[in-house]
Amino acid sequence: MPDRSRIFIALLAILTLFLFWQLLQNLEIIPIPQAAATLDSMPVHHVQFVGPNFTPLKKSNHIKALAANAPPSAEPPREEQISHEVAFCKILNSRTQVPIRGNLKLSTYSYEVDEEGESGFTAYIQSSECPKGLFSKVRLNSLGEIKEEINCMTETPEEIFTRSGVQGNVEYRPSTKNKLNLAISGEGFFALECKEGIFLSRSGDFRWDGMRATYGNCFVLSKDGTYFNWDGGNIDDEGCAANGSCVALLGAEANSVSYVDRITFRANADPFHHHARDGRIFFDSLENLEDSEVGPMGPAWESISEFKVPLNCK
Numbered sequence: 001m002p003d004r005s006r007i008f009i010a011l012l013a014i015l016t017l018f019l020f021w022q023l024l025q026n027l028e029i030i031p032i033p034q035a036a037a038t039l040d041s042m043p044v045h046h047v048q049f050v051g052p053n054f055t056p057l058k059k060s061n062h063i064k065a066l067a068a069n070a071p072p073s074a075e076p077p078r079e080e081q082i083s084h085e086v087a088f089c090k091i092l093n094s095r096t097q098v099p100i101r102g103n104l105k106l107s108t109y110s111y112e113v114d115e116e117g118e119s120g121f122t123a124y125i126q127s128s129e130c131p132k133g134l135f136s137k138v139r140l141n142s143l144g145e146i147k148e149e150i151n152c153m154t155e156t157p158e159e160i161f162t163r164s165g166v167q168g169n170v171e172y173r174p175s176t177k178n179k180l181n182l183a184i185s186g187e188g189f190f191a192l193e194c195k196e197g198i199f200l201s202r203s204g205d206f207r208w209d210g211m212r213a214t215y216g217n218c219f220v221l222s223k224d225g226t227y228f229n230w231d232g233g234n235i236d237d238e239g240c241a242a243n244g245s246c247v248a249l250l251g252a253e254a255n256s257v258s259y260v261d262r263i264t265f266r267a268n269a270d271p272f273h274h275h276a277r278d279g280r281i282f283f284d285s286l287e288n289l290e291d292s293e294v295g296p297m298g299p300a301w302e303s304i305s306e307f308k309v310p311l312n313c314k
Contacts, residue, residue, distance in 0.1 A: 050127050076266035082110045084120045090121055090144050098151045099135035104127035105135075106307040107299045109166065114139075120147065124164065125173035127152070127299050135298060139149040161265075168288040175284050180206040180213050180230055182239070183285040188249040188276030189265065189296070191220035193227075198271060200252050202263040202296040205286055208232075213247075223248045225272055235283040251276040262297050263289055 082090075087108040091100060105126040112119050120141040130136065130152035137160070139148035150160055170183040182190070182204030189200035192215050199218065206213040208219055212227050213220040222245050229245040239247035240304035251274040262263040289295060292303030 005184065005257040006292075037099060078224050081117065082108055083107055084307060085120055085310045086305070087123050089310060090140055091125070091138050092120075092313050094138070094140055094146050096149060098119050098125060098138055098147060098149060099127040099129040099153060100125060104120045104128075104302055104307045104309065105303075105304045107166075107293050108220040112149070116147075118147070122148075124166075124298055126304075129153070133157070134160055135164075135301065136160075139297075156254060157259050158257055158265075161253045161259055161297035162254045162257065163297040166294040166298060168294040170285050170287050172284060173286045175208075178206045178208055180204075181284055181286050182206065182235065182247065182280040183278050183287040184249065185282060185287075186276070186279040186280030187251060189251050189252055190215075191248040191267075191271060193221055194218035196266075197249075198267040199260065200250060200257065200267060200271060201267040202287065203289060215239055221248045222246055223275070235281065237280045237282070248272070249279045249281060250274060259297070262276055262295050262300060 007279075026314060027117055028211060072102045084106045088100070095189075107124040108121055110119075110121045114120065120139060120279045122137065122139045124137055126135040134152040134157060136151040136152045137148065138146065141147050150163055152160065165187070167185070170185060173181045175181045181281055184190070184202065184204065190204060192201055198221070201215060204216065206215055208230060209212075210232075211229060213230055213246040220228045228247045229241075229243065231241045231243040231245070233242045235247070236242050239249055250271045252265050252271075253274055256269040256271065256274075259266055260266050
């Protein structure tokens with residue numbers, strides 16, 4: 001009997017090992033390089049700036065980083081987005097002065113908290129009554145009260161564009177030996193010295209020649225107005241490299257810039273007296289500026305469909 005027990009235990013052990021081996025065969029084990037590549041290629045998002053000039057797209061309580069200066073690795077929880085129809089009716093009931101008749105296009109974003117600690121939504125409205133290429137902006141709190149109003153009929157193009165930024169998602173895009181990728185979270189523009197003058201651009205898709213960063217035929221400027229000199233290492237969230245050179249992050253004031261395109265202003269006066277204090281720079285990252293409903297100067301209206309006005313608003 002003892003012999004039979006030992007044989008049974010031995011067979012049971014062999015069977016257990018066999019089943020364990022089968023389980024291992026069915027597991028999908030990703031080699032380390034492949035796993036890293038999978039992580040690197042994932043789109044990532046970051047905390048969004050909440051303020052009068054840039055509309056937040058996400059809740060701003062998620063602070064988990066891939067590395068010391070990388071965007072968070074997962075999307076922050078979304079604030080429930082208001083429908084265009086509901087937003088339009090709330091705007092109509094708010095007695096706004098912006099034109100909301102004629103052919104309309106609408107882009108809206110809800111936010112959880114603004115600079116005053118209130119929730120609400122921002123609406124960008126392009127009406128056929130607006131001058132060509134312009135639009136209005138209305139920001140309402142949760143009570144339907146107007147917190148901000150920019151009227152396309154009364155404001156200059158620069159006044160509209162400098163106060164209508166919509167933060168794009170920041171995606172992880174590693175820099176290389178001849179590429180420097182930087183993204184801005186919040187307000188601010190990179191400063192470029194070109195033959196035609198100084199320009200302010202939201203794009204951080206830069207080239208690097210081993211010493212200087214360039215954008216097209218323009219040089220990227222540092223905070224002190226000299227050429228930004230990257231040392232090839234990490235850049236912190238204030239835009240500074242280990243060698244002490246810090247990329248400039250400047251604000252755009254309506255009375256000192258001219259509109260060039262939906263990501264670029266031309267500086268008409270010295271822009272270095274207005275450094276953006278509420279912006280943050282992400283190294284090895286690029287802001288998605290291709291989305292038609294986001295951008296530092298508002299939506300790309302040519303890509304947005306016409307809005308059908310509701311027949312009845314409660």
